Amino acid sequence: MKFDRSMEIYKKALDVIPMGTSTFSKNPNLFVIGASPLYIQSAKGCMLYDVDGNEFIDYSMALGPIILGYANAEVNKAAKKGIDEGLVYTVSSPEESMLAERLIEIIPCAEMVRFCKNGSDVCEGAIRLARNYTQKLKIMTVGGYHGFHDWFIVSTPRNKGVPKVMAEWILPHDYNDIDAIEKTISAQSNEIAALIMEPVINYEPKPGFLERIRELTEKNNIVLIYDEMKTGFRLHIGGAQKYLNVVPDLAVYAKGLSNGFPLSALAGKKHLMKQFEDESCFFSGSYATEKASLNAALKTLEILERDKVIEQNWKMGDILKRGVRKIINKHNLHEFVNIVGFPPMTHFVMVDYKGFTVNEIRSFVQQECVKRGVLFVGYHHICFAHRKKHIDRTLKVYDEVMSMLKQSLDDGSLRDKIEGKPISAFSVRSN
Ligand SMILES: Cc1ncc(COP(=O)(O)O)c(C=O)c1O
Incomplete structure (x- = not known):
């Protein structure tokens, strides 16, 4: 998987935007630079399409706002009406x-x-x-x-x-x-x-x-x-x-x-x-x-109730959380990996292990998930576009990656396998 265009944009962005982006949690230092996407071209549903033509299942959902799915047609239509009426x-x-x-x-x-x-x-x-x-x-x-x-x-x-x-x-x-x-x-x-x-x-x-x-x-x-x-x-x-x-x-x-x-x-x-x-x-x-956003909110609330979105998000989140628990058990990762939280918003909790820092462990997991089409950020905000097929695919990827993780920690090779600049920042949030 190539990230040439992402890297090209990043190098230029560093000259004109401190840190390369205006939102701290989109800070490239939270990603494996060179082995993960840094710039997205478009998004639809729960999928992100990056500037290099790669696609990923997303679970950050733009750090939380996307609860129905990216580019929801009804919400966008309501917002556009607000724009056309003068904004x-x-x-x-x-x-x-x-x-x-x-x-x-x-x-x-x-x-x-x-x-x-x-x-x-x-x-x-x-x-x-x-x-x-x-x-x-x-x-x-x-x-x-x-x-x-x-x-x-x-x-x-x-x-x-x-x-x-x-x-x-x-x-x-x-x-x-x-x-x-x-x-x-x-x-x-x-x-x-x-x-x-x-x-x-x-x-x-x-x-x-x-x-x-x-x-x-x-x-x-x-x-x-x-x-x-x-x-x-x-x-x-x-x-x-x-x-x-x-x-x-x-x-x-x-x-x-x-x-x-x-x-x-x-x-x-x-x-x-x-x-x-x-x-x-x-x-x-x-x-x-500003009326595009007011209209978008009115429409979002309408859809949340009409389509029983929150119930569906709980259900998908529950399948994902249970699946991750099984994978943690299967690969015996309890000492350094856990998943916590209510199903619509679960978090991986990871800690330093066997001489490797949590950021090295996260870097390896992110890099390998990215190669397999899942943008791992350490948490899941479930949206209405996440369906069983996305959750199943994600769990299959997690299963493979966690198995490789355990092996690389056990044989001490993890650090050598990180293919970009490892994650070096921590989230703004504290527990
Ligand atoms: C719980 C919580 N409060 C406040 C904020 C700040 O919101 P904003 O970044 O829109 O100013 C955030 C942003 O991530 C948040 O998660």
Whole structure:
């Protein structure tokens, strides 16, 4: 398999775009450079077609947004109608409130909604609401990722250029570590404005974990914010809060909402959301009311329900997860490979093994999967276009590759077999 055109574009891109791309998780350092595709020409359903004429089954689905499949004809038609009608106007369009009404019907915590373009935008908006409402400053996080804005990124190793003083106001915790969360709340509740978390990150929540956080935040005047960028419309049409039956005060959405069109939503209780009616509590975006994306979201939500998409995604995800478990057993990989998460969004957990780093192991797996037509990224976002034939083909590829992996680790040859520059970056997300 050749990647000449990808490499040619990459070399030129490095001169004009820092890192070669504007989206961190599409960063070529997350791929085996020279042995995996770096640029895609087009996509349809669950298939990617790269600039060298190779094709792959995809499971990233553009980092999550593609829930129906790439280039869904009905969604595209709705979006094109929005474009032909002028796209974005001097004042808003009726579709903005139509979509807000729809979200209020399906999301338990949603009594009012505001739209924007990125996940980072709506996370920032939710934090602002919480701080203004409680008149407190500190924010608790529970693993995960909440975008590139200062308030959050200061707590990560990627915080150059962010005033260090902001680190005083953020209190990071690990997912599923209720003891640490309880301790922080009991010591600092007078200073904590919000607890923001992804309700599910990779792992499933421990029994009672989300319920206890809800209890503690309610008792201590802490605004509970669910970042449902990934779980929204994926675990359930009403998000993880509906599926797991724990209702936050605010929730933020993007990704699955509009099948890839740029749109995010901040939804929540009226007493919080209404603060935006005071012009001095500010949240705004020039393109927030852009109609191609509003139309795409309305159509996506319609299809999700009409075609029972989420049930189908659970079913396919379940077949895939069970299949991967079998392969892990068959090749005796337990010590360094696991698959976790709810079926519509499962993750491989891999660790260093026998002197090889996790990135070397991932590089080998990615390279060999790519050769066989599966773009391995370490996780699966199941979309409606993933059908049994794609899952079966993927499992066959995983079976072959995992067998080769075990052999190459056992005989110590793994490093020598990597055919490009190994993966050198880590995901922005933490567990
Ligand atoms: C859970 C979560 N929150 C926030 C964001 C930030 O969204 P965006 O990249 O659209 O700003 C992401 C993006 O990956 C995310 O996964």
